[in-house]
Amino acid sequence: MANIAHETENQLPVTKSIYYFSGTGNSYYVAKTIADSIGAVLKPIVSLKKGDVIEADILCFIFPVYDFKPPKKVTEIVENLSKISANYTIAIGTYGVALSSTLNYFKKSLNQKGVILSRGYGIKLPHNAVGSIGFTDEENYTRILRADKKICDIVGNIQARTVGDIEKTSIFENMTILKQFPHIIKLLFILLFKGPKSLEFTVTGDCISCYQCKKICPVNNIEWVNGKPDFGKDCTGCFACLQWCPKSAIRIGKYGFKGICMKHYHHPKVKAVDLIMDSSRE
Ligand SMILES: Cc1cc2nc3c(=O)[nH]c(=O)nc-3n(C[C@H](O)[C@H](O)[C@H](O)COP(=O)(O)O)c2cc1C
Numbered sequence: 001m002a003n004i005a006h007e008t009e010n011q012l013p014v015t016k017s018i019y020y021f022s023g024t025g026n027s028y029y030v031a032k033t034i035a036d037s038i039g040a041v042l043k044p045i046v047s048l049k050k051g052d053v054i055e056a057d058i059l060c061f062i063f064p065v066y067d068f069k070p071p072k073k074v075t076e077i078v079e080n081l082s083k084i085s086a087n088y089t090i091a092i093g094t095y096g097v098a099l100s101s102t103l104n105y106f107k108k109s110l111n112q113k114g115v116i117l118s119r120g121y122g123i124k125l126p127h128n129a130v131g132s133i134g135f136t137d138e139e140n141y142t143r144i145l146r147a148d149k150k151i152c153d154i155v156g157n158i159q160a161r162t163v164g165d166i167e168k169t170s171i172f173e174n175m176t177i178l179k180q181f182p183h184i185i186k187l188l189f190i191l192l193f194k195g196p197k198s199l200e201f202t203v204t205g206d207c208i209s210c211y212q213c214k215k216i217c218p219v220n221n222i223e224w225v226n227g228k229p230d231f232g233k234d235c236t237g238c239f240a241c242l243q244w245c246p247k248s249a250i251r252i253g254k255y256g257f258k259g260i261c262m263k264h265y266h267h268p269k270v271k272a273v274d275l276i277m278d279s280s281r282e
């Protein structure tokens, strides 16, 4: 049951800050919509550095669910901050299959910093990774519409500062995982018989050297070698490079999107430029 949070006497700045991590725009869309509605400052989580301090009145973290957990990069960044102070803190995980206990993992990272999570929400949006081929365009459209309704409810809760559940689901939520299952099995077979190297990113001759992948990579993992992108070792697996490439020139090993059971996807209301942090990266 949700309660109204008591006003605190903390002398924290009156800022409302939203930090997001996003590969294909789902989490960015949620973050931007909430920021516009409550008048918050929107920043990428990856802009935070080791030892940084966050002080805010209202604080939100918004990120995708990876392997039923928060992205490792997000956890690492948050755990390496030297201080987080906020009167009201929420976390939102966007996901394509099941939220599972993602937000409880994140809650533990915040607890280490002495922060209490006031509420945690999951928002189901189109799946952007292996197995996304199993979901129809109609299903994805319905999810986007339903998400808008939930975002509206969350905005109301933030404004009223309600304190309540940290949402959690089974990994079998609505049995969505069954649609993904055969594709995951295929991936595991590739990994088992061909090894992880067979799934490293490669670039085809269709590349027009536009730099978009390099500019959009949230962790600056792409170098430029002989006029083409070259992938480093710090990949978070966000699929931004793959999904935003205007020529579909990035492949996983020798597999095209279909071969890896993936669909082209990015949030329809988000543009690549919205996610580019450093347009001078060339
Ligand atoms: C590497 C990777 C792992 C993922 N793992 C999960 C998962 O365990 N459960 C789930 O429901 N969705 C999973 N997804 C789907 C994303 O969480 C979902 O599509 C999310 O909304 C994408 O957010 P973004 O557009 O902000 O990047 C995964 C996506 C990627 C790229």
Ligand code: SF4
Binding pocket: 203, 206, 207, 208, 209, 210, 211, 212, 213, 214, 229, 244, 245, 246, 247, 248, 249, 250
């Ligand atoms: S986004 Fe695609 S076309 Fe542009 S440089 Fe990267 S791989 Fe090449």
Ligand code: SF4
Binding pocket: 023, 216, 217, 218, 219, 220, 221, 222, 231, 234, 235, 236, 237, 238, 239, 240, 241, 242
């Ligand atoms: S290399 Fe591609 S998948 Fe990896 S972190 Fe960068 S944009 Fe994301």
